[in-house]
Structure formats: C-alpha cells, structure tokens
Amino acid sequence: MFKTTVTDLLEAALIERPDLFLIDFSIQGDNQIKIVVDGDNGVLVEDCMFISRAIEHNLDREEQDFSLEVMSAGATSPLVHKRQYKKNLNRVLHVKTVSDKLEGTLTEATDSNIRLEWKVREPKPVGKGKVTVKKEANIAYENIVEAKVMIKF
Numbered sequence: 001m002f003k004t005t006v007t008d009l010l011e012a013a014l015i016e017r018p019d020l021f022l023i024d025f026s027i028q029g030d031n032q033i034k035i036v037v038d039g040d041n042g043v044l045v046e047d048c049m050f051i052s053r054a055i056e057h058n059l060d061r062e063e064q065d066f067s068l069e070v071m072s073a074g075a076t077s078p079l080v081h082k083r084q085y086k087k088n089l090n091r092v093l094h095v096k097t098v099s100d101k102l103e104g105t106l107t108e109a110t111d112s113n114i115r116l117e118w119k120v121r122e123p124k125p126v127g128k129g130k131v132t133v134k135k136e137a138n139i140a141y142e143n144i145v146e147a148k149v150m151i152k153f
Contacts (some may be wrong), residue, residue, distance in 0.1 A: 002064055003027050006055060010035065013054035021022035021083055023073045028076055031066035036073055043072035079147045086128055092150040097143045103150065104137070113140045114147075 006027060014020055020043070024036040037043055037051060052070040058068065058071060079085055086109045094103045105116030116137050121130045128138075 009055045033068045035070045038073040095147045097146040113138050
C-alpha cells in the first residue's frame with residue numbers, strides 16, 4: 001500500500017511538471033525511497049525539491065517511517081529514455097550496440113532510432129595519403145546496449 005501511495009504521488013507530480021520525466025524509482029525494504037528524474041531542459045535543485053515535497057508533504061511520518069532521496073540523472077549516467085536522446089542532440093555519444101561500439105555526434109533522435117555522425121581518416125582510393133571521410137550510422141533503440149554522453153573539457 002505504501003508503494004502504491006508513493007507511486008500515485010510521484011505520477012501526480014510528474015503530470016504537473018511535464019518537462020520532467022522518471023528515470024528510476026525504487027523503494028527498498030526499509031522504506032528507502034529513491035527517485036531519479038531528468039528533464040527536457042535539465043534538472044535544477046528546485047525540480048528535485050518539487051518532486052520531494054510533492055511526495056513528502058503528502059505522507060504521514062507518524063504512520064510510516066521512510067527516507068526520501070530525489071536526484072537528477074548524473075552527467076555520466078547512461079541514457080535510458082528516448083527523451084534523453086532528444087535533449088542531447090549535437091553532443092558526442094559513446095554507444096555500445098549488440099555488435100559494435102561507436103562514438104559520434106548525435107544528429108537525430110526519432111521515436112525509433114538515433115543517428116550518429118563522425119569523421120574518420122581513411123586511405124585515399126587512388127594514390128598515397130589519407131582523406132577525411134564523414135560516416136554515419138542509424139541505430140535502433142532496441143539495438144543500443146548502453147549510450148553515454150562524452151563530456152569534453
């Protein structure tokens with residue numbers, strides 16, 4: 001019953017804030033609630049506070065002892081939601097697929113797949129030397145094992 005109540009409160013908060021979306025949600029045996037959210041425009045501390053208050057202020061600590069942790073998806077966390085790909089357009093991703101590992105700029109994210117583009121140096125077709133060639137790959141979401149944004153400094 002406790003999990004149902006928390007789930008309902010979380011869903012109501014996310015309906016109120018459609019720019020936020022759920023990445024992970026769990027309740028451990030000792031009523032440790034952990035929620036990971038992301039947003040179309042990133043996640044601010046105020047966004048985590050909004051979710052936390054929407055849940056905590058509607059639960060009775062006298063009735064149920066619990067701890068609540070609301071956090072944003074970290075910069076190095078793998079992308080798990082299609083909306084995360086759309087918000088990371090034009091950023092460099094490292095993508096592991098069922099058969100390959102690719103690194104390139106995310107140029108498109110549709111409802112069914114993503115497109116990566118990158119440049120590579122290859123031998124010239126005729127003569128000596130190398131030439132820069134632009135490559136691209138369309139990858140279906142179901143073929144992605146893991147995708148991470150590469151942070152460049």
